[in-house]
Amino acid sequence: xxxxxxxxxxxxxxxxxxxxxxxxxxxxxxxxxxxxxxxxxxxxxxxxxxxxxxxxxxxxxxxxxxxxxxxxxxxxxxxxxxxxxxxxxxxxxxxxxxxxxxxxxxxxxxxxxxxxxxxxxxxxxxxxxxxxxxxxxxxxxxxxxxxxxxxxxxxxxxxxxxxxxxxxxxxxxxxxxxxxxxxxxxxxxxxxxxxxxxxxxxxxxxxxxxxxxxxxxxxxxxxxxxxxxxxxxxxxxxxxxxxxxxxxxxxxxxxxxxxxxxxxxxxxxxxxxxxxxxxxxxxxxxxxxxxxxxxxxxxxxxxxxxxxxxxxxxxxxxxxxxxxxxxxxxxxxxxxxxxxxxxxxxxxxxxxxxxxxxxxxxxxxxxxxxxxxxxxxxxxxxxxxxxxxxxxxxxxxxxxxxxxxxxxxx
Amino acid sequence: xxxxxxxxxxxxxxxxxxxxxxxxxxxxxxxxxxxxxxxxxxxxxxxxxxxxxxxxxxxxxxxxxxxxxxxxxxxxxxxxxxxxxxxxxxxxxxxxxxxxxxxxxxxxxxxxxxxxxxxxxxxxxxxxxxxxxxxxxxxxxxxxxxxxxxxxxxxxxxxxxxxxxxxxxxxxxxxxxxxxxxxxxxxxxxxxxxxxxxxxxxxxxxxxxxxxxxxxxxxxxxxxxxxxxxxxxxxxxxxxxxxxxxxxxxxxxxxxxxxxxxxxxxxxxxxxxxxxxxxxxxxxxxxxxxxxxxxxxxxxxxxxxxxxxxxxxxxxxxxxxxxxxxxxxxxxxxxxxxxxxxxxxxxxxxxxxxxxxxxxxxxx
Numbered sequence: 001x002x003x004x005x006x007x008x009x010x011x012x013x014x015x016x017x018x019x020x021x022x023x024x025x026x027x028x029x030x031x032x033x034x035x036x037x038x039x040x041x042x043x044x045x046x047x048x049x050x051x052x053x054x055x056x057x058x059x060x061x062x063x064x065x066x067x068x069x070x071x072x073x074x075x076x077x078x079x080x081x082x083x084x085x086x087x088x089x090x091x092x093x094x095x096x097x098x099x100x101x102x103x104x105x106x107x108x109x110x111x112x113x114x115x116x117x118x119x120x121x122x123x124x125x126x127x128x129x130x131x132x133x134x135x136x137x138x139x140x141x142x143x144x145x146x147x148x149x150x151x152x153x154x155x156x157x158x159x160x161x162x163x164x165x166x167x168x169x170x171x172x173x174x175x176x177x178x179x180x181x182x183x184x185x186x187x188x189x190x191x192x193x194x195x196x197x198x199x200x201x202x203x204x205x206x207x208x209x210x211x212x213x214x215x216x217x218x219x220x221x222x223x224x225x226x227x228x229x230x231x232x233x234x235x236x237x238x239x240x241x242x243x244x245x246x247x248x249x250x251x252x253x254x255x256x257x258x259x260x261x262x263x264x265x266x267x268x269x270x271x272x273x274x275x276x277x278x279x280x281x282x283x284x285x286x287x288x289x290x291x292x293x294x295x296x297x298x299x300x301x302x303x304x305x306x307x308x309x310x311x312x313x314x315x316x317x318x319x320x321x322x323x324x325x326x327x328x329x330x331x332x333x334x335x336x337x338x339x340x341x342x343x344x345x346x347x348x349x350x351x352x353x354x355x356x357x358x359x360x361x362x363x364x365x366x367x368x369x370x371x372x373x374x375x376x377x378x379x380x381x382x383x384x385x386x387x388x389x390x391x392x393x394x395x396x397x398x399x400x401x402x403x404x405x406x407x408x409x410x
Numbered sequence: 411x412x413x414x415x416x417x418x419x420x421x422x423x424x425x426x427x428x429x430x431x432x433x434x435x436x437x438x439x440x441x442x443x444x445x446x447x448x449x450x451x452x453x454x455x456x457x458x459x460x461x462x463x464x465x466x467x468x469x470x471x472x473x474x475x476x477x478x479x480x481x482x483x484x485x486x487x488x489x490x491x492x493x494x495x496x497x498x499x500x501x502x503x504x505x506x507x508x509x510x511x512x513x514x515x516x517x518x519x520x521x522x523x524x525x526x527x528x529x530x531x532x533x534x535x536x537x538x539x540x541x542x543x544x545x546x547x548x549x550x551x552x553x554x555x556x557x558x559x560x561x562x563x564x565x566x567x568x569x570x571x572x573x574x575x576x577x578x579x580x581x582x583x584x585x586x587x588x589x590x591x592x593x594x595x596x597x598x599x600x601x602x603x604x605x606x607x608x609x610x611x612x613x614x615x616x617x618x619x620x621x622x623x624x625x626x627x628x629x630x631x632x633x634x635x636x637x638x639x640x641x642x643x644x645x646x647x648x649x650x651x652x653x654x655x656x657x658x659x660x661x662x663x664x665x666x667x668x669x670x671x672x673x674x675x676x677x678x679x680x681x682x683x684x685x686x687x688x689x690x691x692x693x694x695x696x697x698x699x700x701x702x703x704x705x706x707x708x709x710x711x712x713x714x715x716x717x718x719x720x721x722x723x724x725x726x727x728x729x730x731x732x733x734x735x736x737x738x739x740x741x742x743x744x745x746x747x748x749x750x751x752x753x754x755x756x757x758x759x760x761x762x763x764x765x766x767x768x769x770x771x772x773x774x
Binding site: 008009010011012013014015017018024025026028029030031061062065192193194195197198199201202238240241242244245403405 | 548654669670700738768
């Protein structure tokens with residue numbers, strides 16, 4: 001099978017599965033190929049690991065095992081793909097790999113990783129623990145610019161391969177497209193993208209299962225697993241979709257109209273055809289301005305609502321009501337920052353919604369932005385669709401008659 | 411093998427006559443790919459831009475004949491019906507207003523335009539821009555989304571470079587061998603078995619508006635997935651394209667779970683292996699080999715009779731030749747559930763050196 005030619009590989013993997021049992025599937029899922037003379041251990045995005053037997057011969061089982069775990073983490077955290085989407089240029093690749101190393105090492109070194117040499121840690125890049133590679137990358141950029149050459153000794157010993165920095169290597173495409181003449185023809189094909197994705201999910205499930213049974217999973221890895229299995233949806237996308245849907249339903253509901261003759265009336269003879277009519281709905285925004293609201297979050301949500309409505313071509317129709325226990329008069333605002341939080345004690349969004357419905361012309365869609373600590377009307381208001389933006393991570397649930405979107409700070 | 415799994419998947423969906431929708435940013439060549447495909451296959455292609463049409467263009471224009479109202483189909487539908495085959499291409503689907511989307515429901519699935527039903531040989535293909543990329547876009551309504559297999563279309567830098575230099579390659583529609591539908595029964599069986607395990611996924615309408623516009627699991631889409639799986643198998647498509655088709659039909663979440671379940675189905679049944687240890691063949695891929703060994707050891711641990719325990723060691727002894735470390739990792743679990751009074755088997759010795767090298771030898 002794999003691994004002939006690298007001494008101590010079996011012992012190293014065994015050490016790694018003992019120390020990190022939740023990564024076992026990932027460790028065994030990566031193929032290890034001996035490449036004499038490469039002087040490094042590297043991975044590509046198809047889960048192939050290339051190791052120089054002369055280099056690894058000098059390592060203990062724990063050291064080689066740690067390097068394997070480290071590289072599997074590059075693959076699990078899709079560092080290659082992330083580097084590409086961040087637009088890391090080949091000359092910056094080394095800095096990116098240092099940032100990616102820091103993301104892996106910050107919680108695995110305390111968990112017992114014994115890498116040879118001096119591994120990169122967040123403090124080498126002038127950053128705190130527990131951040132993402134993108135943040136470390138940005139932090140390292142600023143410290144480099146300010147002239148503090150950080151940690152010369154740390155991390156300059158290995159090329160981690162395209163699986164870590166996304167820069168294609170000549171031998172990566174073996175078995176993938178098979179078009180590169182440089183590729184050794186006898187190399188086994190790696191995992192195609194979708195199988196790598198399944199493997200990643202499998203590992204994430206095992207990490208979570210292990211944390212429930214034994215509870216000894218490093219926090220960063222656990223967060224990674226939770227993010228893979230239930231990715232956090234950007235509230236902007238959800239809010240945009242809900243708002244478009246509300247507007248679409250309103251303008252779609254009265255599509256046919258006999259107020260105007262159809263442009264095809266001449267063809268139809270005796271039959272009176274309805275014409276397609278698309279009314280532009282009125283929209284009202286009710287803002288909770290009680291003391292418990294976070295100003296920045298309200299401004300962000302309101303700006304998003306305004307931007308969306310402008311994209312739908314109806315920015316002029318928006319009226320904003322400020323509301324705590326009583327709704328203020330409708331105001332037209334030019335920018336989200338103009339909404340003032342008056343900081344009243346209690347909140348009742350029911351009065352805000354009632355005030356919105358009382359506006360003339362009546363709004364077809366009412367957007368309510370609140371922290372959720374409010375009584376709600378028992379049933380849906382007549383004649384308007386309600387979309388509720390719940391601001392803040394701890395907001396209670398909204399009533400079922402309205403569509404609600406959770407808006408979290410990011 | 412095609413470099414572009416989405417193009418390959420498009421070909422299979424057209425061959426299987428499953429309505430398909432390409433999602434992609436404006437200018438990425440969806441329309442030209444579909445037209446080129448029709449030209450390459452010598453199929454008549456009727457392009458209908460949904461956003462500038464009225465509902466009556468799809469539901470038929472009412473005409474009074476005596477005291478009966480007929481719903482007359484427009485010319486493009488007549489042309490397709492006369493040709494008996496062809497491609498109906500609905501462009502700009504996501505900018506169609508909701509009323510037009512509602513009128514499209516019957517066109518997409520049943521190929522009915524007014525009083526006219528298009529022949530079975532007509533394939534329905536659509537293209538759309540994601541709503542966040544088209545300023546005047548609507549999300550697809552959930553019923554319309556549920557009638558389509560959603561493929562995401564991306565411009566691959568290399569394909570663009572090749573296309574600019576040497577002309578665009580048309581997606582190839584595979585010729586399915588006669589009787590490929592027989593495979594569909596098998597594929598449906600797999601889907602049915604999966605839904606027995608995960609009944610919650612049989613029908614899971616999306617709860618928020620953002621995901622309603624894409625594929626989601628329902629009896630109709632599962633049937634579609636079965637048909638696409640059979641067609642992909644008959645056409646010999648790449649695994650990547652097959653995965654895109656299944657996820658496109660039932661949505662990403664349910665699709666990924668189904669694919670993962672299919673992979674697991676390939677693993678040997680632990681009880682059968684324990685009954686006949688000599689028949690055990692270690693799977694090729696490392697992670698699957700480990701999963702197979704772990705499941706066998708777990709089966710022994712659940713019911714550790716002396717016979718099963720000894721059979722477990724025989725399996726590990728066989729596996730140790732090919733993958734010593736995987737077998738050793740499983741052996742450590744097996745060693746812990748030793749039934750009373752059973753002697754240590756021969757195979758244990760194989761693992762001693764590697765356990766020692768890893769510093770895991772008990773007591774040493």
